[in-house]
Amino acid sequence: MAKIVLLPLDERPCNIRYPKQIFKQSSLEIVTPDSSVLGDKKTPASFDGLNQFLIDSTKDASGLVVSMDMLLYGGLVPSRLHHLSKEFLLERFNILRTIKEQNPSLIIYAFDLIMRCPQYSSNDEEPDYYGTCGLDIFKTGFIGHKIELGIATDEDKKSFERLNAPKHYLDDYLGRRDLNLSMNQMTLNYVKEGIIDFLIIPQDDAAQYGFTAKNQEVLKKEIDRLEINSKVYMYPGADEVANTLLSRMYTALEHKKPKFYIHYPSPSCATTIPLLEDRFLDVTVRYQIRAAGGMIISSIQEADIVLFVNASGTKMASSASMIAVRDEGLRTQRNLIDFVELMEDVISMGKVVAVADVATLNGSDHELMQLLKQKNLLLKLGAYAGWNTSSNTLGTTIPHGIQTWANGFTKSHLDFLMARYVEDYGYMTTVKGSVNQELNAMGMNYFDVKSRLSDVEQMVEKRLQMFIHQYLAPIEKHIVIERVWMPWKRMFEVGVEVKYQD
Incomplete structure (x- = not known):
């Protein structure tokens, strides 16, 4: 090695x-x-x-x-x-x-x-003052840059004059x-x-x-x-x-160069700009494949790995919560049925299917996950991720897909796949929000759960188990949660140790 x-x-x-x-x-x-x-x-x-x-x-x-x-x-x-x-x-x-x-x-x-x-005021990961004037600091840069480029509107200029970030x-x-x-x-x-x-x-x-x-x-x-x-x-x-x-x-x-074919659920998905990013989705997808050591080809037949990029047909949804209202980009401007049925076809061809779920920010797309469950594909994917930003997800799915292509459906592959379903789907779409609703009554908040950390971790684990039973029932017997923890003692992310069992 x-x-x-x-x-x-x-x-x-x-x-x-x-x-x-x-x-x-x-x-x-x-x-x-x-x-x-x-x-x-x-x-x-x-x-x-x-x-x-x-x-x-x-x-x-x-x-x-x-x-x-x-x-x-x-x-x-x-x-x-x-x-x-x-x-x-x-x-x-x-x-x-x-x-x-x-x-x-x-x-x-x-x-x-x-x-x-x-693009917001919070001192959770920034200097203390960013909690009060962070948005003004962002706008100072954003609008100021547009003014320098000569593309600022009159409203932009008025907004710029109203900004009040203290000079020091x-x-x-x-x-x-x-x-x-x-x-x-x-x-x-x-x-x-x-x-x-x-x-x-x-x-x-x-x-x-x-x-x-x-x-x-x-x-x-x-x-x-x-x-x-x-x-x-x-x-x-x-x-x-x-x-x-x-x-x-x-x-x-290893002197390998895996061949990728890229597929979206709508032609317009490739030219959407994900939240917190600055360029077309397809531009970043191609960067990430090349950076990971792969190459991009033009037909499924030639491919070693088919990268299915689930995205909105208009703009990335800002919330992965199941109860969030969806716009036409997720409701009508994509064809998820064809998207998932093509996965079936590709798997039957013996190729690796890697799914980058970037339709929603920081969590899985519930509609996609339910289709994968109904089509009995959850255990057949060569890679899956749907966490935080589009690039975070791509940079997890693509390397994982390469390893599945190289080494097959190993025990470690299945362990990681189950962990993604538990964390990206279970925690991010549902459990995080439900636990967060109870924090105030417990004397805590979204950014700080350290005073009753053990209680929160137990709540999260229990609700993850309930989520799996309700939404991942066909593979429930294969998912074993061994440990749950809050790495930074807040709700934004979770640590999960998950194992696959036969």
Whole structure:
């Protein structure tokens, strides 16, 4: 087996457990830091511990997949909060040079996020002041960018004049953005020098205009100047990128290039722009397939894997809740019957069917899941995901599909598939909302359940079991929930350990 070291984006299950589960029965041995080294949400990881881990673990490794946000700032959320000096951050880069000199044959794939600018006011993952003026900070960038481009309307300009983000908060926010951008540029220099072999620059919670979009343009120009375009991909994403780069590492080491055919439930799906992203869905789909080591072909007959991308015919729904009202994009402007029946046909041809469920934000599409259940396809899929953003889902489904194509319907494949149904479908569409309704009476809220954490985790597990019995009855006997936990002691995400049993 090839030893691959993973320095994750942070300590959440999506960044550590998902990669290990997807590649569990592959030819890769994935090594990650001990949890004692990693941080806890806003608390950064131990920089000395990370250095020692990298030096010790890469000596005999074939490859390294490294989150630059973890390496430089101690994690994703700390990258948005830190007060680190430029000198300190530049010194952090030296560890990459050290380990490359120690093991010259080490393949290094990196990912380095453009700092996000949320489109709402919340300090859950941002500085404290973002809870009161975050939306104004976002609009300052968004509308200001449109004014610079000469495309702002009169209403835009009036709105801009009414914005009232305090100057000292804006200065703090923009100062950190500028520093982080300079670190993005330094990472590009490491690609040019050959220390980093391949780089993905994900845009976390992107928008078509604003601070993030402007940073993207700066980096595009620098990539062109350095002539490293083929070694740097830039597209929306964040928490899924470790899966993608591990898949790229796998296909490179195994000399494989799986062939993908892409199918949507409506022609218009490909040209929708998912929420929190900045470009057509199909553009990102193609980026993600290439980044994971695959290629795209034009016929099902040629394909190894058929990627079924379930999307709205008009715009992504903002809620995955079963009780949410659906617009015509989900009601009439797509053909789910044909979509699912084609899955049956493709499976009968002996090809891998991978489903990326991106019709709704942060959760499965109930209508699709019920059709998959009725058609008895839930255990026949080669991959499925429907969590958080469109890019998060794509970067989980595509690597998982590649592993199923390469290794078959292994026990680890089925374990991960069951976990996706429990989490993406059960928790995100129903259980999260039902438990959240009771938090106030228990003295808690959506963003903080630590005072009665054990009670909440037990409630979630019990309701997941009820959900499985009601909505996943045909495969209920195969799903064993071994553990449920709230990784960041809030309701946004859940940790589930799920096993498949015969």
